[in-house]
């Protein structure tokens with residue numbers, strides 16, 4: 001077995017899951033506030049038969065008694081529901097299909113009183129903004145945290161230049177805002193939709209209903225926190241900032257969480273989560289709409305479509321890990337029985353890693369960088385063991401369709 005590792009600590013030998021289309025180059029979820037430049041990644045696990053941990057998790061799901069799990073959800077709601085009609089749970093989201101489903105089912109089936117909260121996209125797409133508006137229109141109160149745009153743009157630029165990860169500032173707020181609002185508003189129950197660990201984090205993270213607090217809480221000081229690949233205290237000094245300028249990106253306070261008895265749950269633990277079903281539910285029960293055209297880099301029209309930076313995110317992912325949005329989308333749809341592996345492979349061949357033309361100018365303008373800097377940065381993150389140059393053009397050395 002080859003243990004040789006290349007850039008980012010990725011295995012030099014590229015493999016694809018025997019069941020879905022997932023690549024063994026895919027990194028697992030990170031503690032984003034501690035992500036340093038050039039750091040080695042934790043990678044998705046493959047078993048001896050060459051099956052990825054996301055597929056193993058999916059197999060385990062067929063053994064779950066979902067009726068029991070729904071009873072557990074009812075018990076959880078009974079424990080936290082407030083009979084005076086005040087807010088009793090926090091549903092974080094931006095109005096995508098998952099948050100629409102979660103808020104709707106908790107309010108209308110489980111009789112909860114959800115407060116929806118939003119850490120908004122860096123740059124809304126038109127359809128994203130529209131779906132956000134109709135989400136609230138279906139009967140929800142929302143608290144949106146509008147970050148300081150000067151700082152948000154600055155950190156997005158650093159995250160792109162230093163980590164090749166322009167989505168990081170968004171992900172930081174997405175992780176820590178809900179737990180913080182929980183103790184500030186004294187609403188202990190936070191419920192997310194799907195567990196991202198289902199896509200290939202350590203399998204034990206899927207065996208519990210709650211989210212591991214080390215992803216969103218820490219008593220680290222600014223010297224120990226890294227944002228956009230830079231030490232937070234260095235950013236403060238360099239740009240003459242105050243701690244409050246960075247507050248939205250810092251992890252939640254673990255002592256306040258304990259005091260408030262905050263619990264962060266995943267609905268995906270209690271309800272058999274099938275993304276396409278959540279999409280249908282959202283269309284049937286609210287005015288939620290998909291995109292009129294497929295996203296660049298994939299074939300899908302109904303997921304991760306509200307932030308223009310997401311297009312850039314998946315392109316950088318493709319350059320660094322040799323897999324893009326079509327790999328992610330197809331592997332999920334194969335696991336859920338929506339398409340075959342063969343169809344997945346052909347969709348990857350057609351769409352994966354497509355250049356994010358549509359919103360590129362908007363993203364560069366947002367980060368304050370030139371097209372030249374954009375291209376130089378992209379090249380600096382290209383992983384040598386994944387790419388070969390043929391006649392002046394980069395191509396994957398081991399694409400899934402040449403297996």
Ligand SMILES: [Zn+2]
Pocket residue numbers: 017018019020021022051052053054055056331
């Ligand atoms: Zn798999």
